[in-house]
Amino acid sequence: MEKEVRPPRLLPKKEEFTAWYNSLLLQAKIFDYSYPLKGCGVWLSYGWKLRNQVIEIMRRLLTETGHEETYFPFLIPEDIFGKEAEFIKGFENEVYWVTHGGRDALDVKLAIRPTSETPMYYMFSKWIKSSSDLPLKVWQVVSVFRYETKATRPLIRVREITSFKEAHTAHATAEEAEEQVREAIEIYRKFFDELCIPYVITRRPDYDKFPGAVYSLAFDTIFPDGRTLQIGTIHNLGENFAKAFEIQYTDKEGKKRYVHQTCYGISERVIASIIAIHGDDFGLVLPPIIAPIQVVIIPIPLKGIDVNEYAKKLFEKLKEHFRVAIDLRDKRPSEKFYEWEIKGVPIRLEVGPKEIENKAVTIVRRDNFERKVVTLEKIVEEIKLTLEEITINIKRRAWDSFNKRIHSVERFIDLEREDAISALLNEEGGFTGGIVRVPTCGSEECELKINKYVNVLGYPLIEQEPKGTCICGKPARKYILISRAY
Amino acid sequence: MEKEVRPPRLLPKKEEFTAWYNSLLLQAKIFDYSYPLKGCGVWLSYGWKLRNQVIEIMRRLLTETGHEETYFPFLIPEDIFGKEAEFIKGFENEVYWVTHGGRDALDVKLAIRPTSETPMYYMFSKWIKSSSDLPLKVWQVVSVFRYETKATRPLIRVREITSFKEAHTAHATAEEAEEQVREAIEIYRKFFDELCIPYVITRRPDYDKFPGAVYSLAFDTIFPDGRTLQIGTIHNLGENFAKAFEIQYTDKEGKKRYVHQTCYGISERVIASIIAIHGDDFGLVLPPIIAPIQVVIIPIPLKGIDVNEYAKKLFEKLKEHFRVAIDLRDKRPSEKFYEWEIKGVPIRLEVGPKEIENKAVTIVRRDNFERKVVTLEKIVEEIKLTLEEITINIKRRAWDSFNKRIHSVERFIDLEREDAISALLNEEGGFTGGIVRVPTCGSEECELKINKYVNVLGYPLIEQEPKGTCICGKPARKYILISRAY
Numbered sequence: 001m002e003k004e005v006r007p008p009r010l011l012p013k014k015e016e017f018t019a020w021y022n023s024l025l026l027q028a029k030i031f032d033y034s035y036p037l038k039g040c041g042v043w044l045s046y047g048w049k050l051r052n053q054v055i056e057i058m059r060r061l062l063t064e065t066g067h068e069e070t071y072f073p074f075l076i077p078e079d080i081f082g083k084e085a086e087f088i089k090g091f092e093n094e095v096y097w098v099t100h101g102g103r104d105a106l107d108v109k110l111a112i113r114p115t116s117e118t119p120m121y122y123m124f125s126k127w128i129k130s131s132s133d134l135p136l137k138v139w140q141v142v143s144v145f146r147y148e149t150k151a152t153r154p155l156i157r158v159r160e161i162t163s164f165k166e167a168h169t170a171h172a173t174a175e176e177a178e179e180q181v182r183e184a185i186e187i188y189r190k191f192f193d194e195l196c197i198p199y200v201i202t203r204r205p206d207y208d209k210f211p212g213a214v215y216s217l218a219f220d221t222i223f224p225d226g227r228t229l230q231i232g233t234i235h236n237l238g239e240n241f242a243k244a245f246e247i248q249y250t251d252k253e254g255k256k257r258y259v260h261q262t263c264y265g266i267s268e269r270v271i272a273s274i275i276a277i278h279g280d281d282f283g284l285v286l287p288p289i290i291a292p293i294q295v296v297i298i299p300i301p302l303k304g305i306d307v308n309e310y311a312k313k314l315f316e317k318l319k320e321h322f323r324v325a326i327d328l329r330d331k332r333p334s335e336k337f338y339e340w341e342i343k344g345v346p347i348r349l350e351v352g353p354k355e356i357e358n359k360a361v362t363i364v365r366r367d368n369f370e371r372k373v374v375t376l377e378k379i380v381e382e383i384k385l386t387l388e389e390i391t392i393n394i395k396r397r398a399w400d401s402f403n404k405r406i407h408s409v410e411r412f413i414d415l416e417r418e419d420a421i422s423a424l425l426n427e428e429g430g431f432t433g434g435i436v437r438v439p440t441c442g443s444e445e446c447e448l449k450i451n452k453y454v455n456v457l458g459y460p461l462i463e464q465e466p467k468g469t470c471i472c473g474k475p476a477r478k479y480i481l482i483s484r485a486y
Numbered sequence: 487m488e489k490e491v492r493p494p495r496l497l498p499k500k501e502e503f504t505a506w507y508n509s510l511l512l513q514a515k516i517f518d519y520s521y522p523l524k525g526c527g528v529w530l531s532y533g534w535k536l537r538n539q540v541i542e543i544m545r546r547l548l549t550e551t552g553h554e555e556t557y558f559p560f561l562i563p564e565d566i567f568g569k570e571a572e573f574i575k576g577f578e579n580e581v582y583w584v585t586h587g588g589r590d591a592l593d594v595k596l597a598i599r600p601t602s603e604t605p606m607y608y609m610f611s612k613w614i615k616s617s618s619d620l621p622l623k624v625w626q627v628v629s630v631f632r633y634e635t636k637a638t639r640p641l642i643r644v645r646e647i648t649s650f651k652e653a654h655t656a657h658a659t660a661e662e663a664e665e666q667v668r669e670a671i672e673i674y675r676k677f678f679d680e681l682c683i684p685y686v687i688t689r690r691p692d693y694d695k696f697p698g699a700v701y702s703l704a705f706d707t708i709f710p711d712g713r714t715l716q717i718g719t720i721h722n723l724g725e726n727f728a729k730a731f732e733i734q735y736t737d738k739e740g741k742k743r744y745v746h747q748t749c750y751g752i753s754e755r756v757i758a759s760i761i762a763i764h765g766d767d768f769g770l771v772l773p774p775i776i777a778p779i780q781v782v783i784i785p786i787p788l789k790g791i792d793v794n795e796y797a798k799k800l801f802e803k804l805k806e807h808f809r810v811a812i813d814l815r816d817k818r819p820s821e822k823f824y825e826w827e828i829k830g831v832p833i834r835l836e837v838g839p840k841e842i843e844n845k846a847v848t849i850v851r852r853d854n855f856e857r858k859v860v861t862l863e864k865i866v867e868e869i870k871l872t873l874e875e876i877t878i879n880i881k882r883r884a885w886d887s888f889n890k891r892i893h894s895v896e897r898f899i900d901l902e903r904e905d906a907i908s909a910l911l912n913e914e915g916g917f918t919g920g921i922v923r924v925p926t927c928g929s930e931e932c933e934l935k936i937n938k939y940v941n942v943l944g945y946p947l948i949e950q951e952p953k954g955t956c957i958c959g960k961p962a963r964k965y966i967l968i969s970r971a972y
Binding site for chain 1: 520534560563584586596608609
């Protein structure tokens, strides 16, 4: 199969990751971050469609597993927001406060939700009376706010999280809550698998868990610049919030019992990951399942020969099978190629006089620019197969690159920091990043020592037989994962 | 066709409108307004699905007419919020202010959007450079806040408007903006027609127009209690905001020109109207187009005869054609009927031993409780027809009741206020409500005089030959509409 030679473009090379990422958000019309308020920006039409395709996958997975979609209020009275001690401690520096309505000072300050545990669990305490009200599994996709003091980055570190998917559950027993954590893991696995995003799952160290949780799990991926990004979290809340909010049910013996709770969330970081991980020097590369446009038809006219009619008929034929667009604008084909490539449309169909003569279509893949000519008869089937091949290729590429960046060391050396840190560097000492598996004896003391030097992601969920020596010299009993995180 | 005798239920009669409405919101699991913050509440799963079905219709209508869906930030820096003089005057008593992030007082106060003219038009001024950038037509569905000081009512008068659909456009000429207003009217007409909601369109008096607009149009419907509710507005903004935000384009002669703008909005009042107008003593009556569940299958078991298998096969057959549910819970059929009737499911299918014997299904319509038996062979076609009939019946009923409440008088009598006001009363002097067409000479002075006594909706968009005498004694030159409004 012949490969195209690609023309140069205005987009920075992907090697210059930050410049590439920021430029691509604007050029692909995903997100305009020039709004004059730190950490806030505008989702453009194409970006919003992409975002909604991604949410649709989550909606399907959560509906299949009995989660009910709801919408809880945006503002939270101060007394309700402060009910759970650890929670308020964890969020007091991050929450925005509304103090005035019109010209009046409000009697009660209102918190803008940074996450919805408190308004939800306040209502749970009204809704849950007996074990027949359990399990309760609700979710919503909403805007939440965090008063972020660090440098912000569009869709990665923001103040308005515009696409916060939060699920919250309540159960009769601790076992059922544990079972729910496992279900949440499976939902997120399927979700990221469908998006072709590689991940590692860890249990966060205790000092890094969600405020009010018994323990927290997290999904992290690796960005092209080598840094890790937390893209999903799952928390077992035990009875902590149930006690603060008096969420009790009457069991079969007539006894009042606290519910056991879990919650789990993702955000637009998922979109950032799709862009960052799959994209290339030519722009977005979108997995077909979420591409707002899966196939674009571009007529290649030649003097005197009208190819538009043929292209339009093709469009009519394809539109019941795929999300398809036809580009009949009065522009040169190369300009059109440029635009649709930046937007990551998985398949381009070229239709010129030669194709018409042969009753055929030229298919060009966005992921590897391979071209082939297919007859009209077989085009629907061929596009289906090609979309599947693109998905497989994108996924394989992403996981290959991810796996290459998972390193193991025999020992994390405290003072010289040779082993573990050097695994994140290239031969010249430049940062290449990724994740390093570090053996430890399992004591908190040694972990904290390591955490002084580097970011600890946590304990891998799938345990492997540990090899090597802890920082303290004792033989390894488990691994912890370290990285430089966003 | 035989009619069922309906059992009594817990829902208040619809005559007691407020009690009925509030109770129905909870019983049908639409919206829980017991959240401890005035004018805020929780959309429950069934209500949220209903809400999303309604938004989907709007999405289709706006997409067909070239509107692009976006998402603009929730918070607005004070200086941007205050750029247009009339606008800030109109909203300064209604806007919530964020003054603190964590424990820090913010340098610049942030307004929570009460509507998005200001953040959008700030960005428009960056995006619009030449006439090729026009027209620009964007829209979004978002939460907005109004510091409402009057008594709140769920989905009708709220502080968090959770389902604010706002569209905003910019055009090269005043004529194109006028044309856009006409397109918006057509979109809203289609929208309310699909929802079977009757309406009247008026041009609002100047003292009641949107802050910053040249003029405002509004759609109003009549609630069962006789009061009118504004359910949609369309504003021609002229160059007012363009001048405040410096939104200019360069025309073909190289001259800079201000754009001409329009905007138009609806909110969850549409959902309130669907509930209030179509519902009856037995609960919701949903137009099939937006019913989250269009058909519910209820097995009617008889000792020893398993009807569930038959019901399940029916479910499999129907699910590719309709939004269908099957209720296999271990409850009495009458209990199930009760629940699904409250939820307004348009069609109930009953399946018992008799139906199995005859290879048939009993169809029961929610709108009029008519029953008929249909063979399995014809069931899909019959359900399709029945859903259409239900739509026609609901629409006809709603418009009949609406039209009965449109009154005309010969003269609005100032002091005794006999004519115009008495049209809104019954023989005993009780309020029955509706809209009264009042002749005026067209002077602002006379209008304001009338407005002292009653709420003036505005001038009907479709003019009729005026008859009668103005309050001042001059012959009528136009009509104004009056009502008691929510």
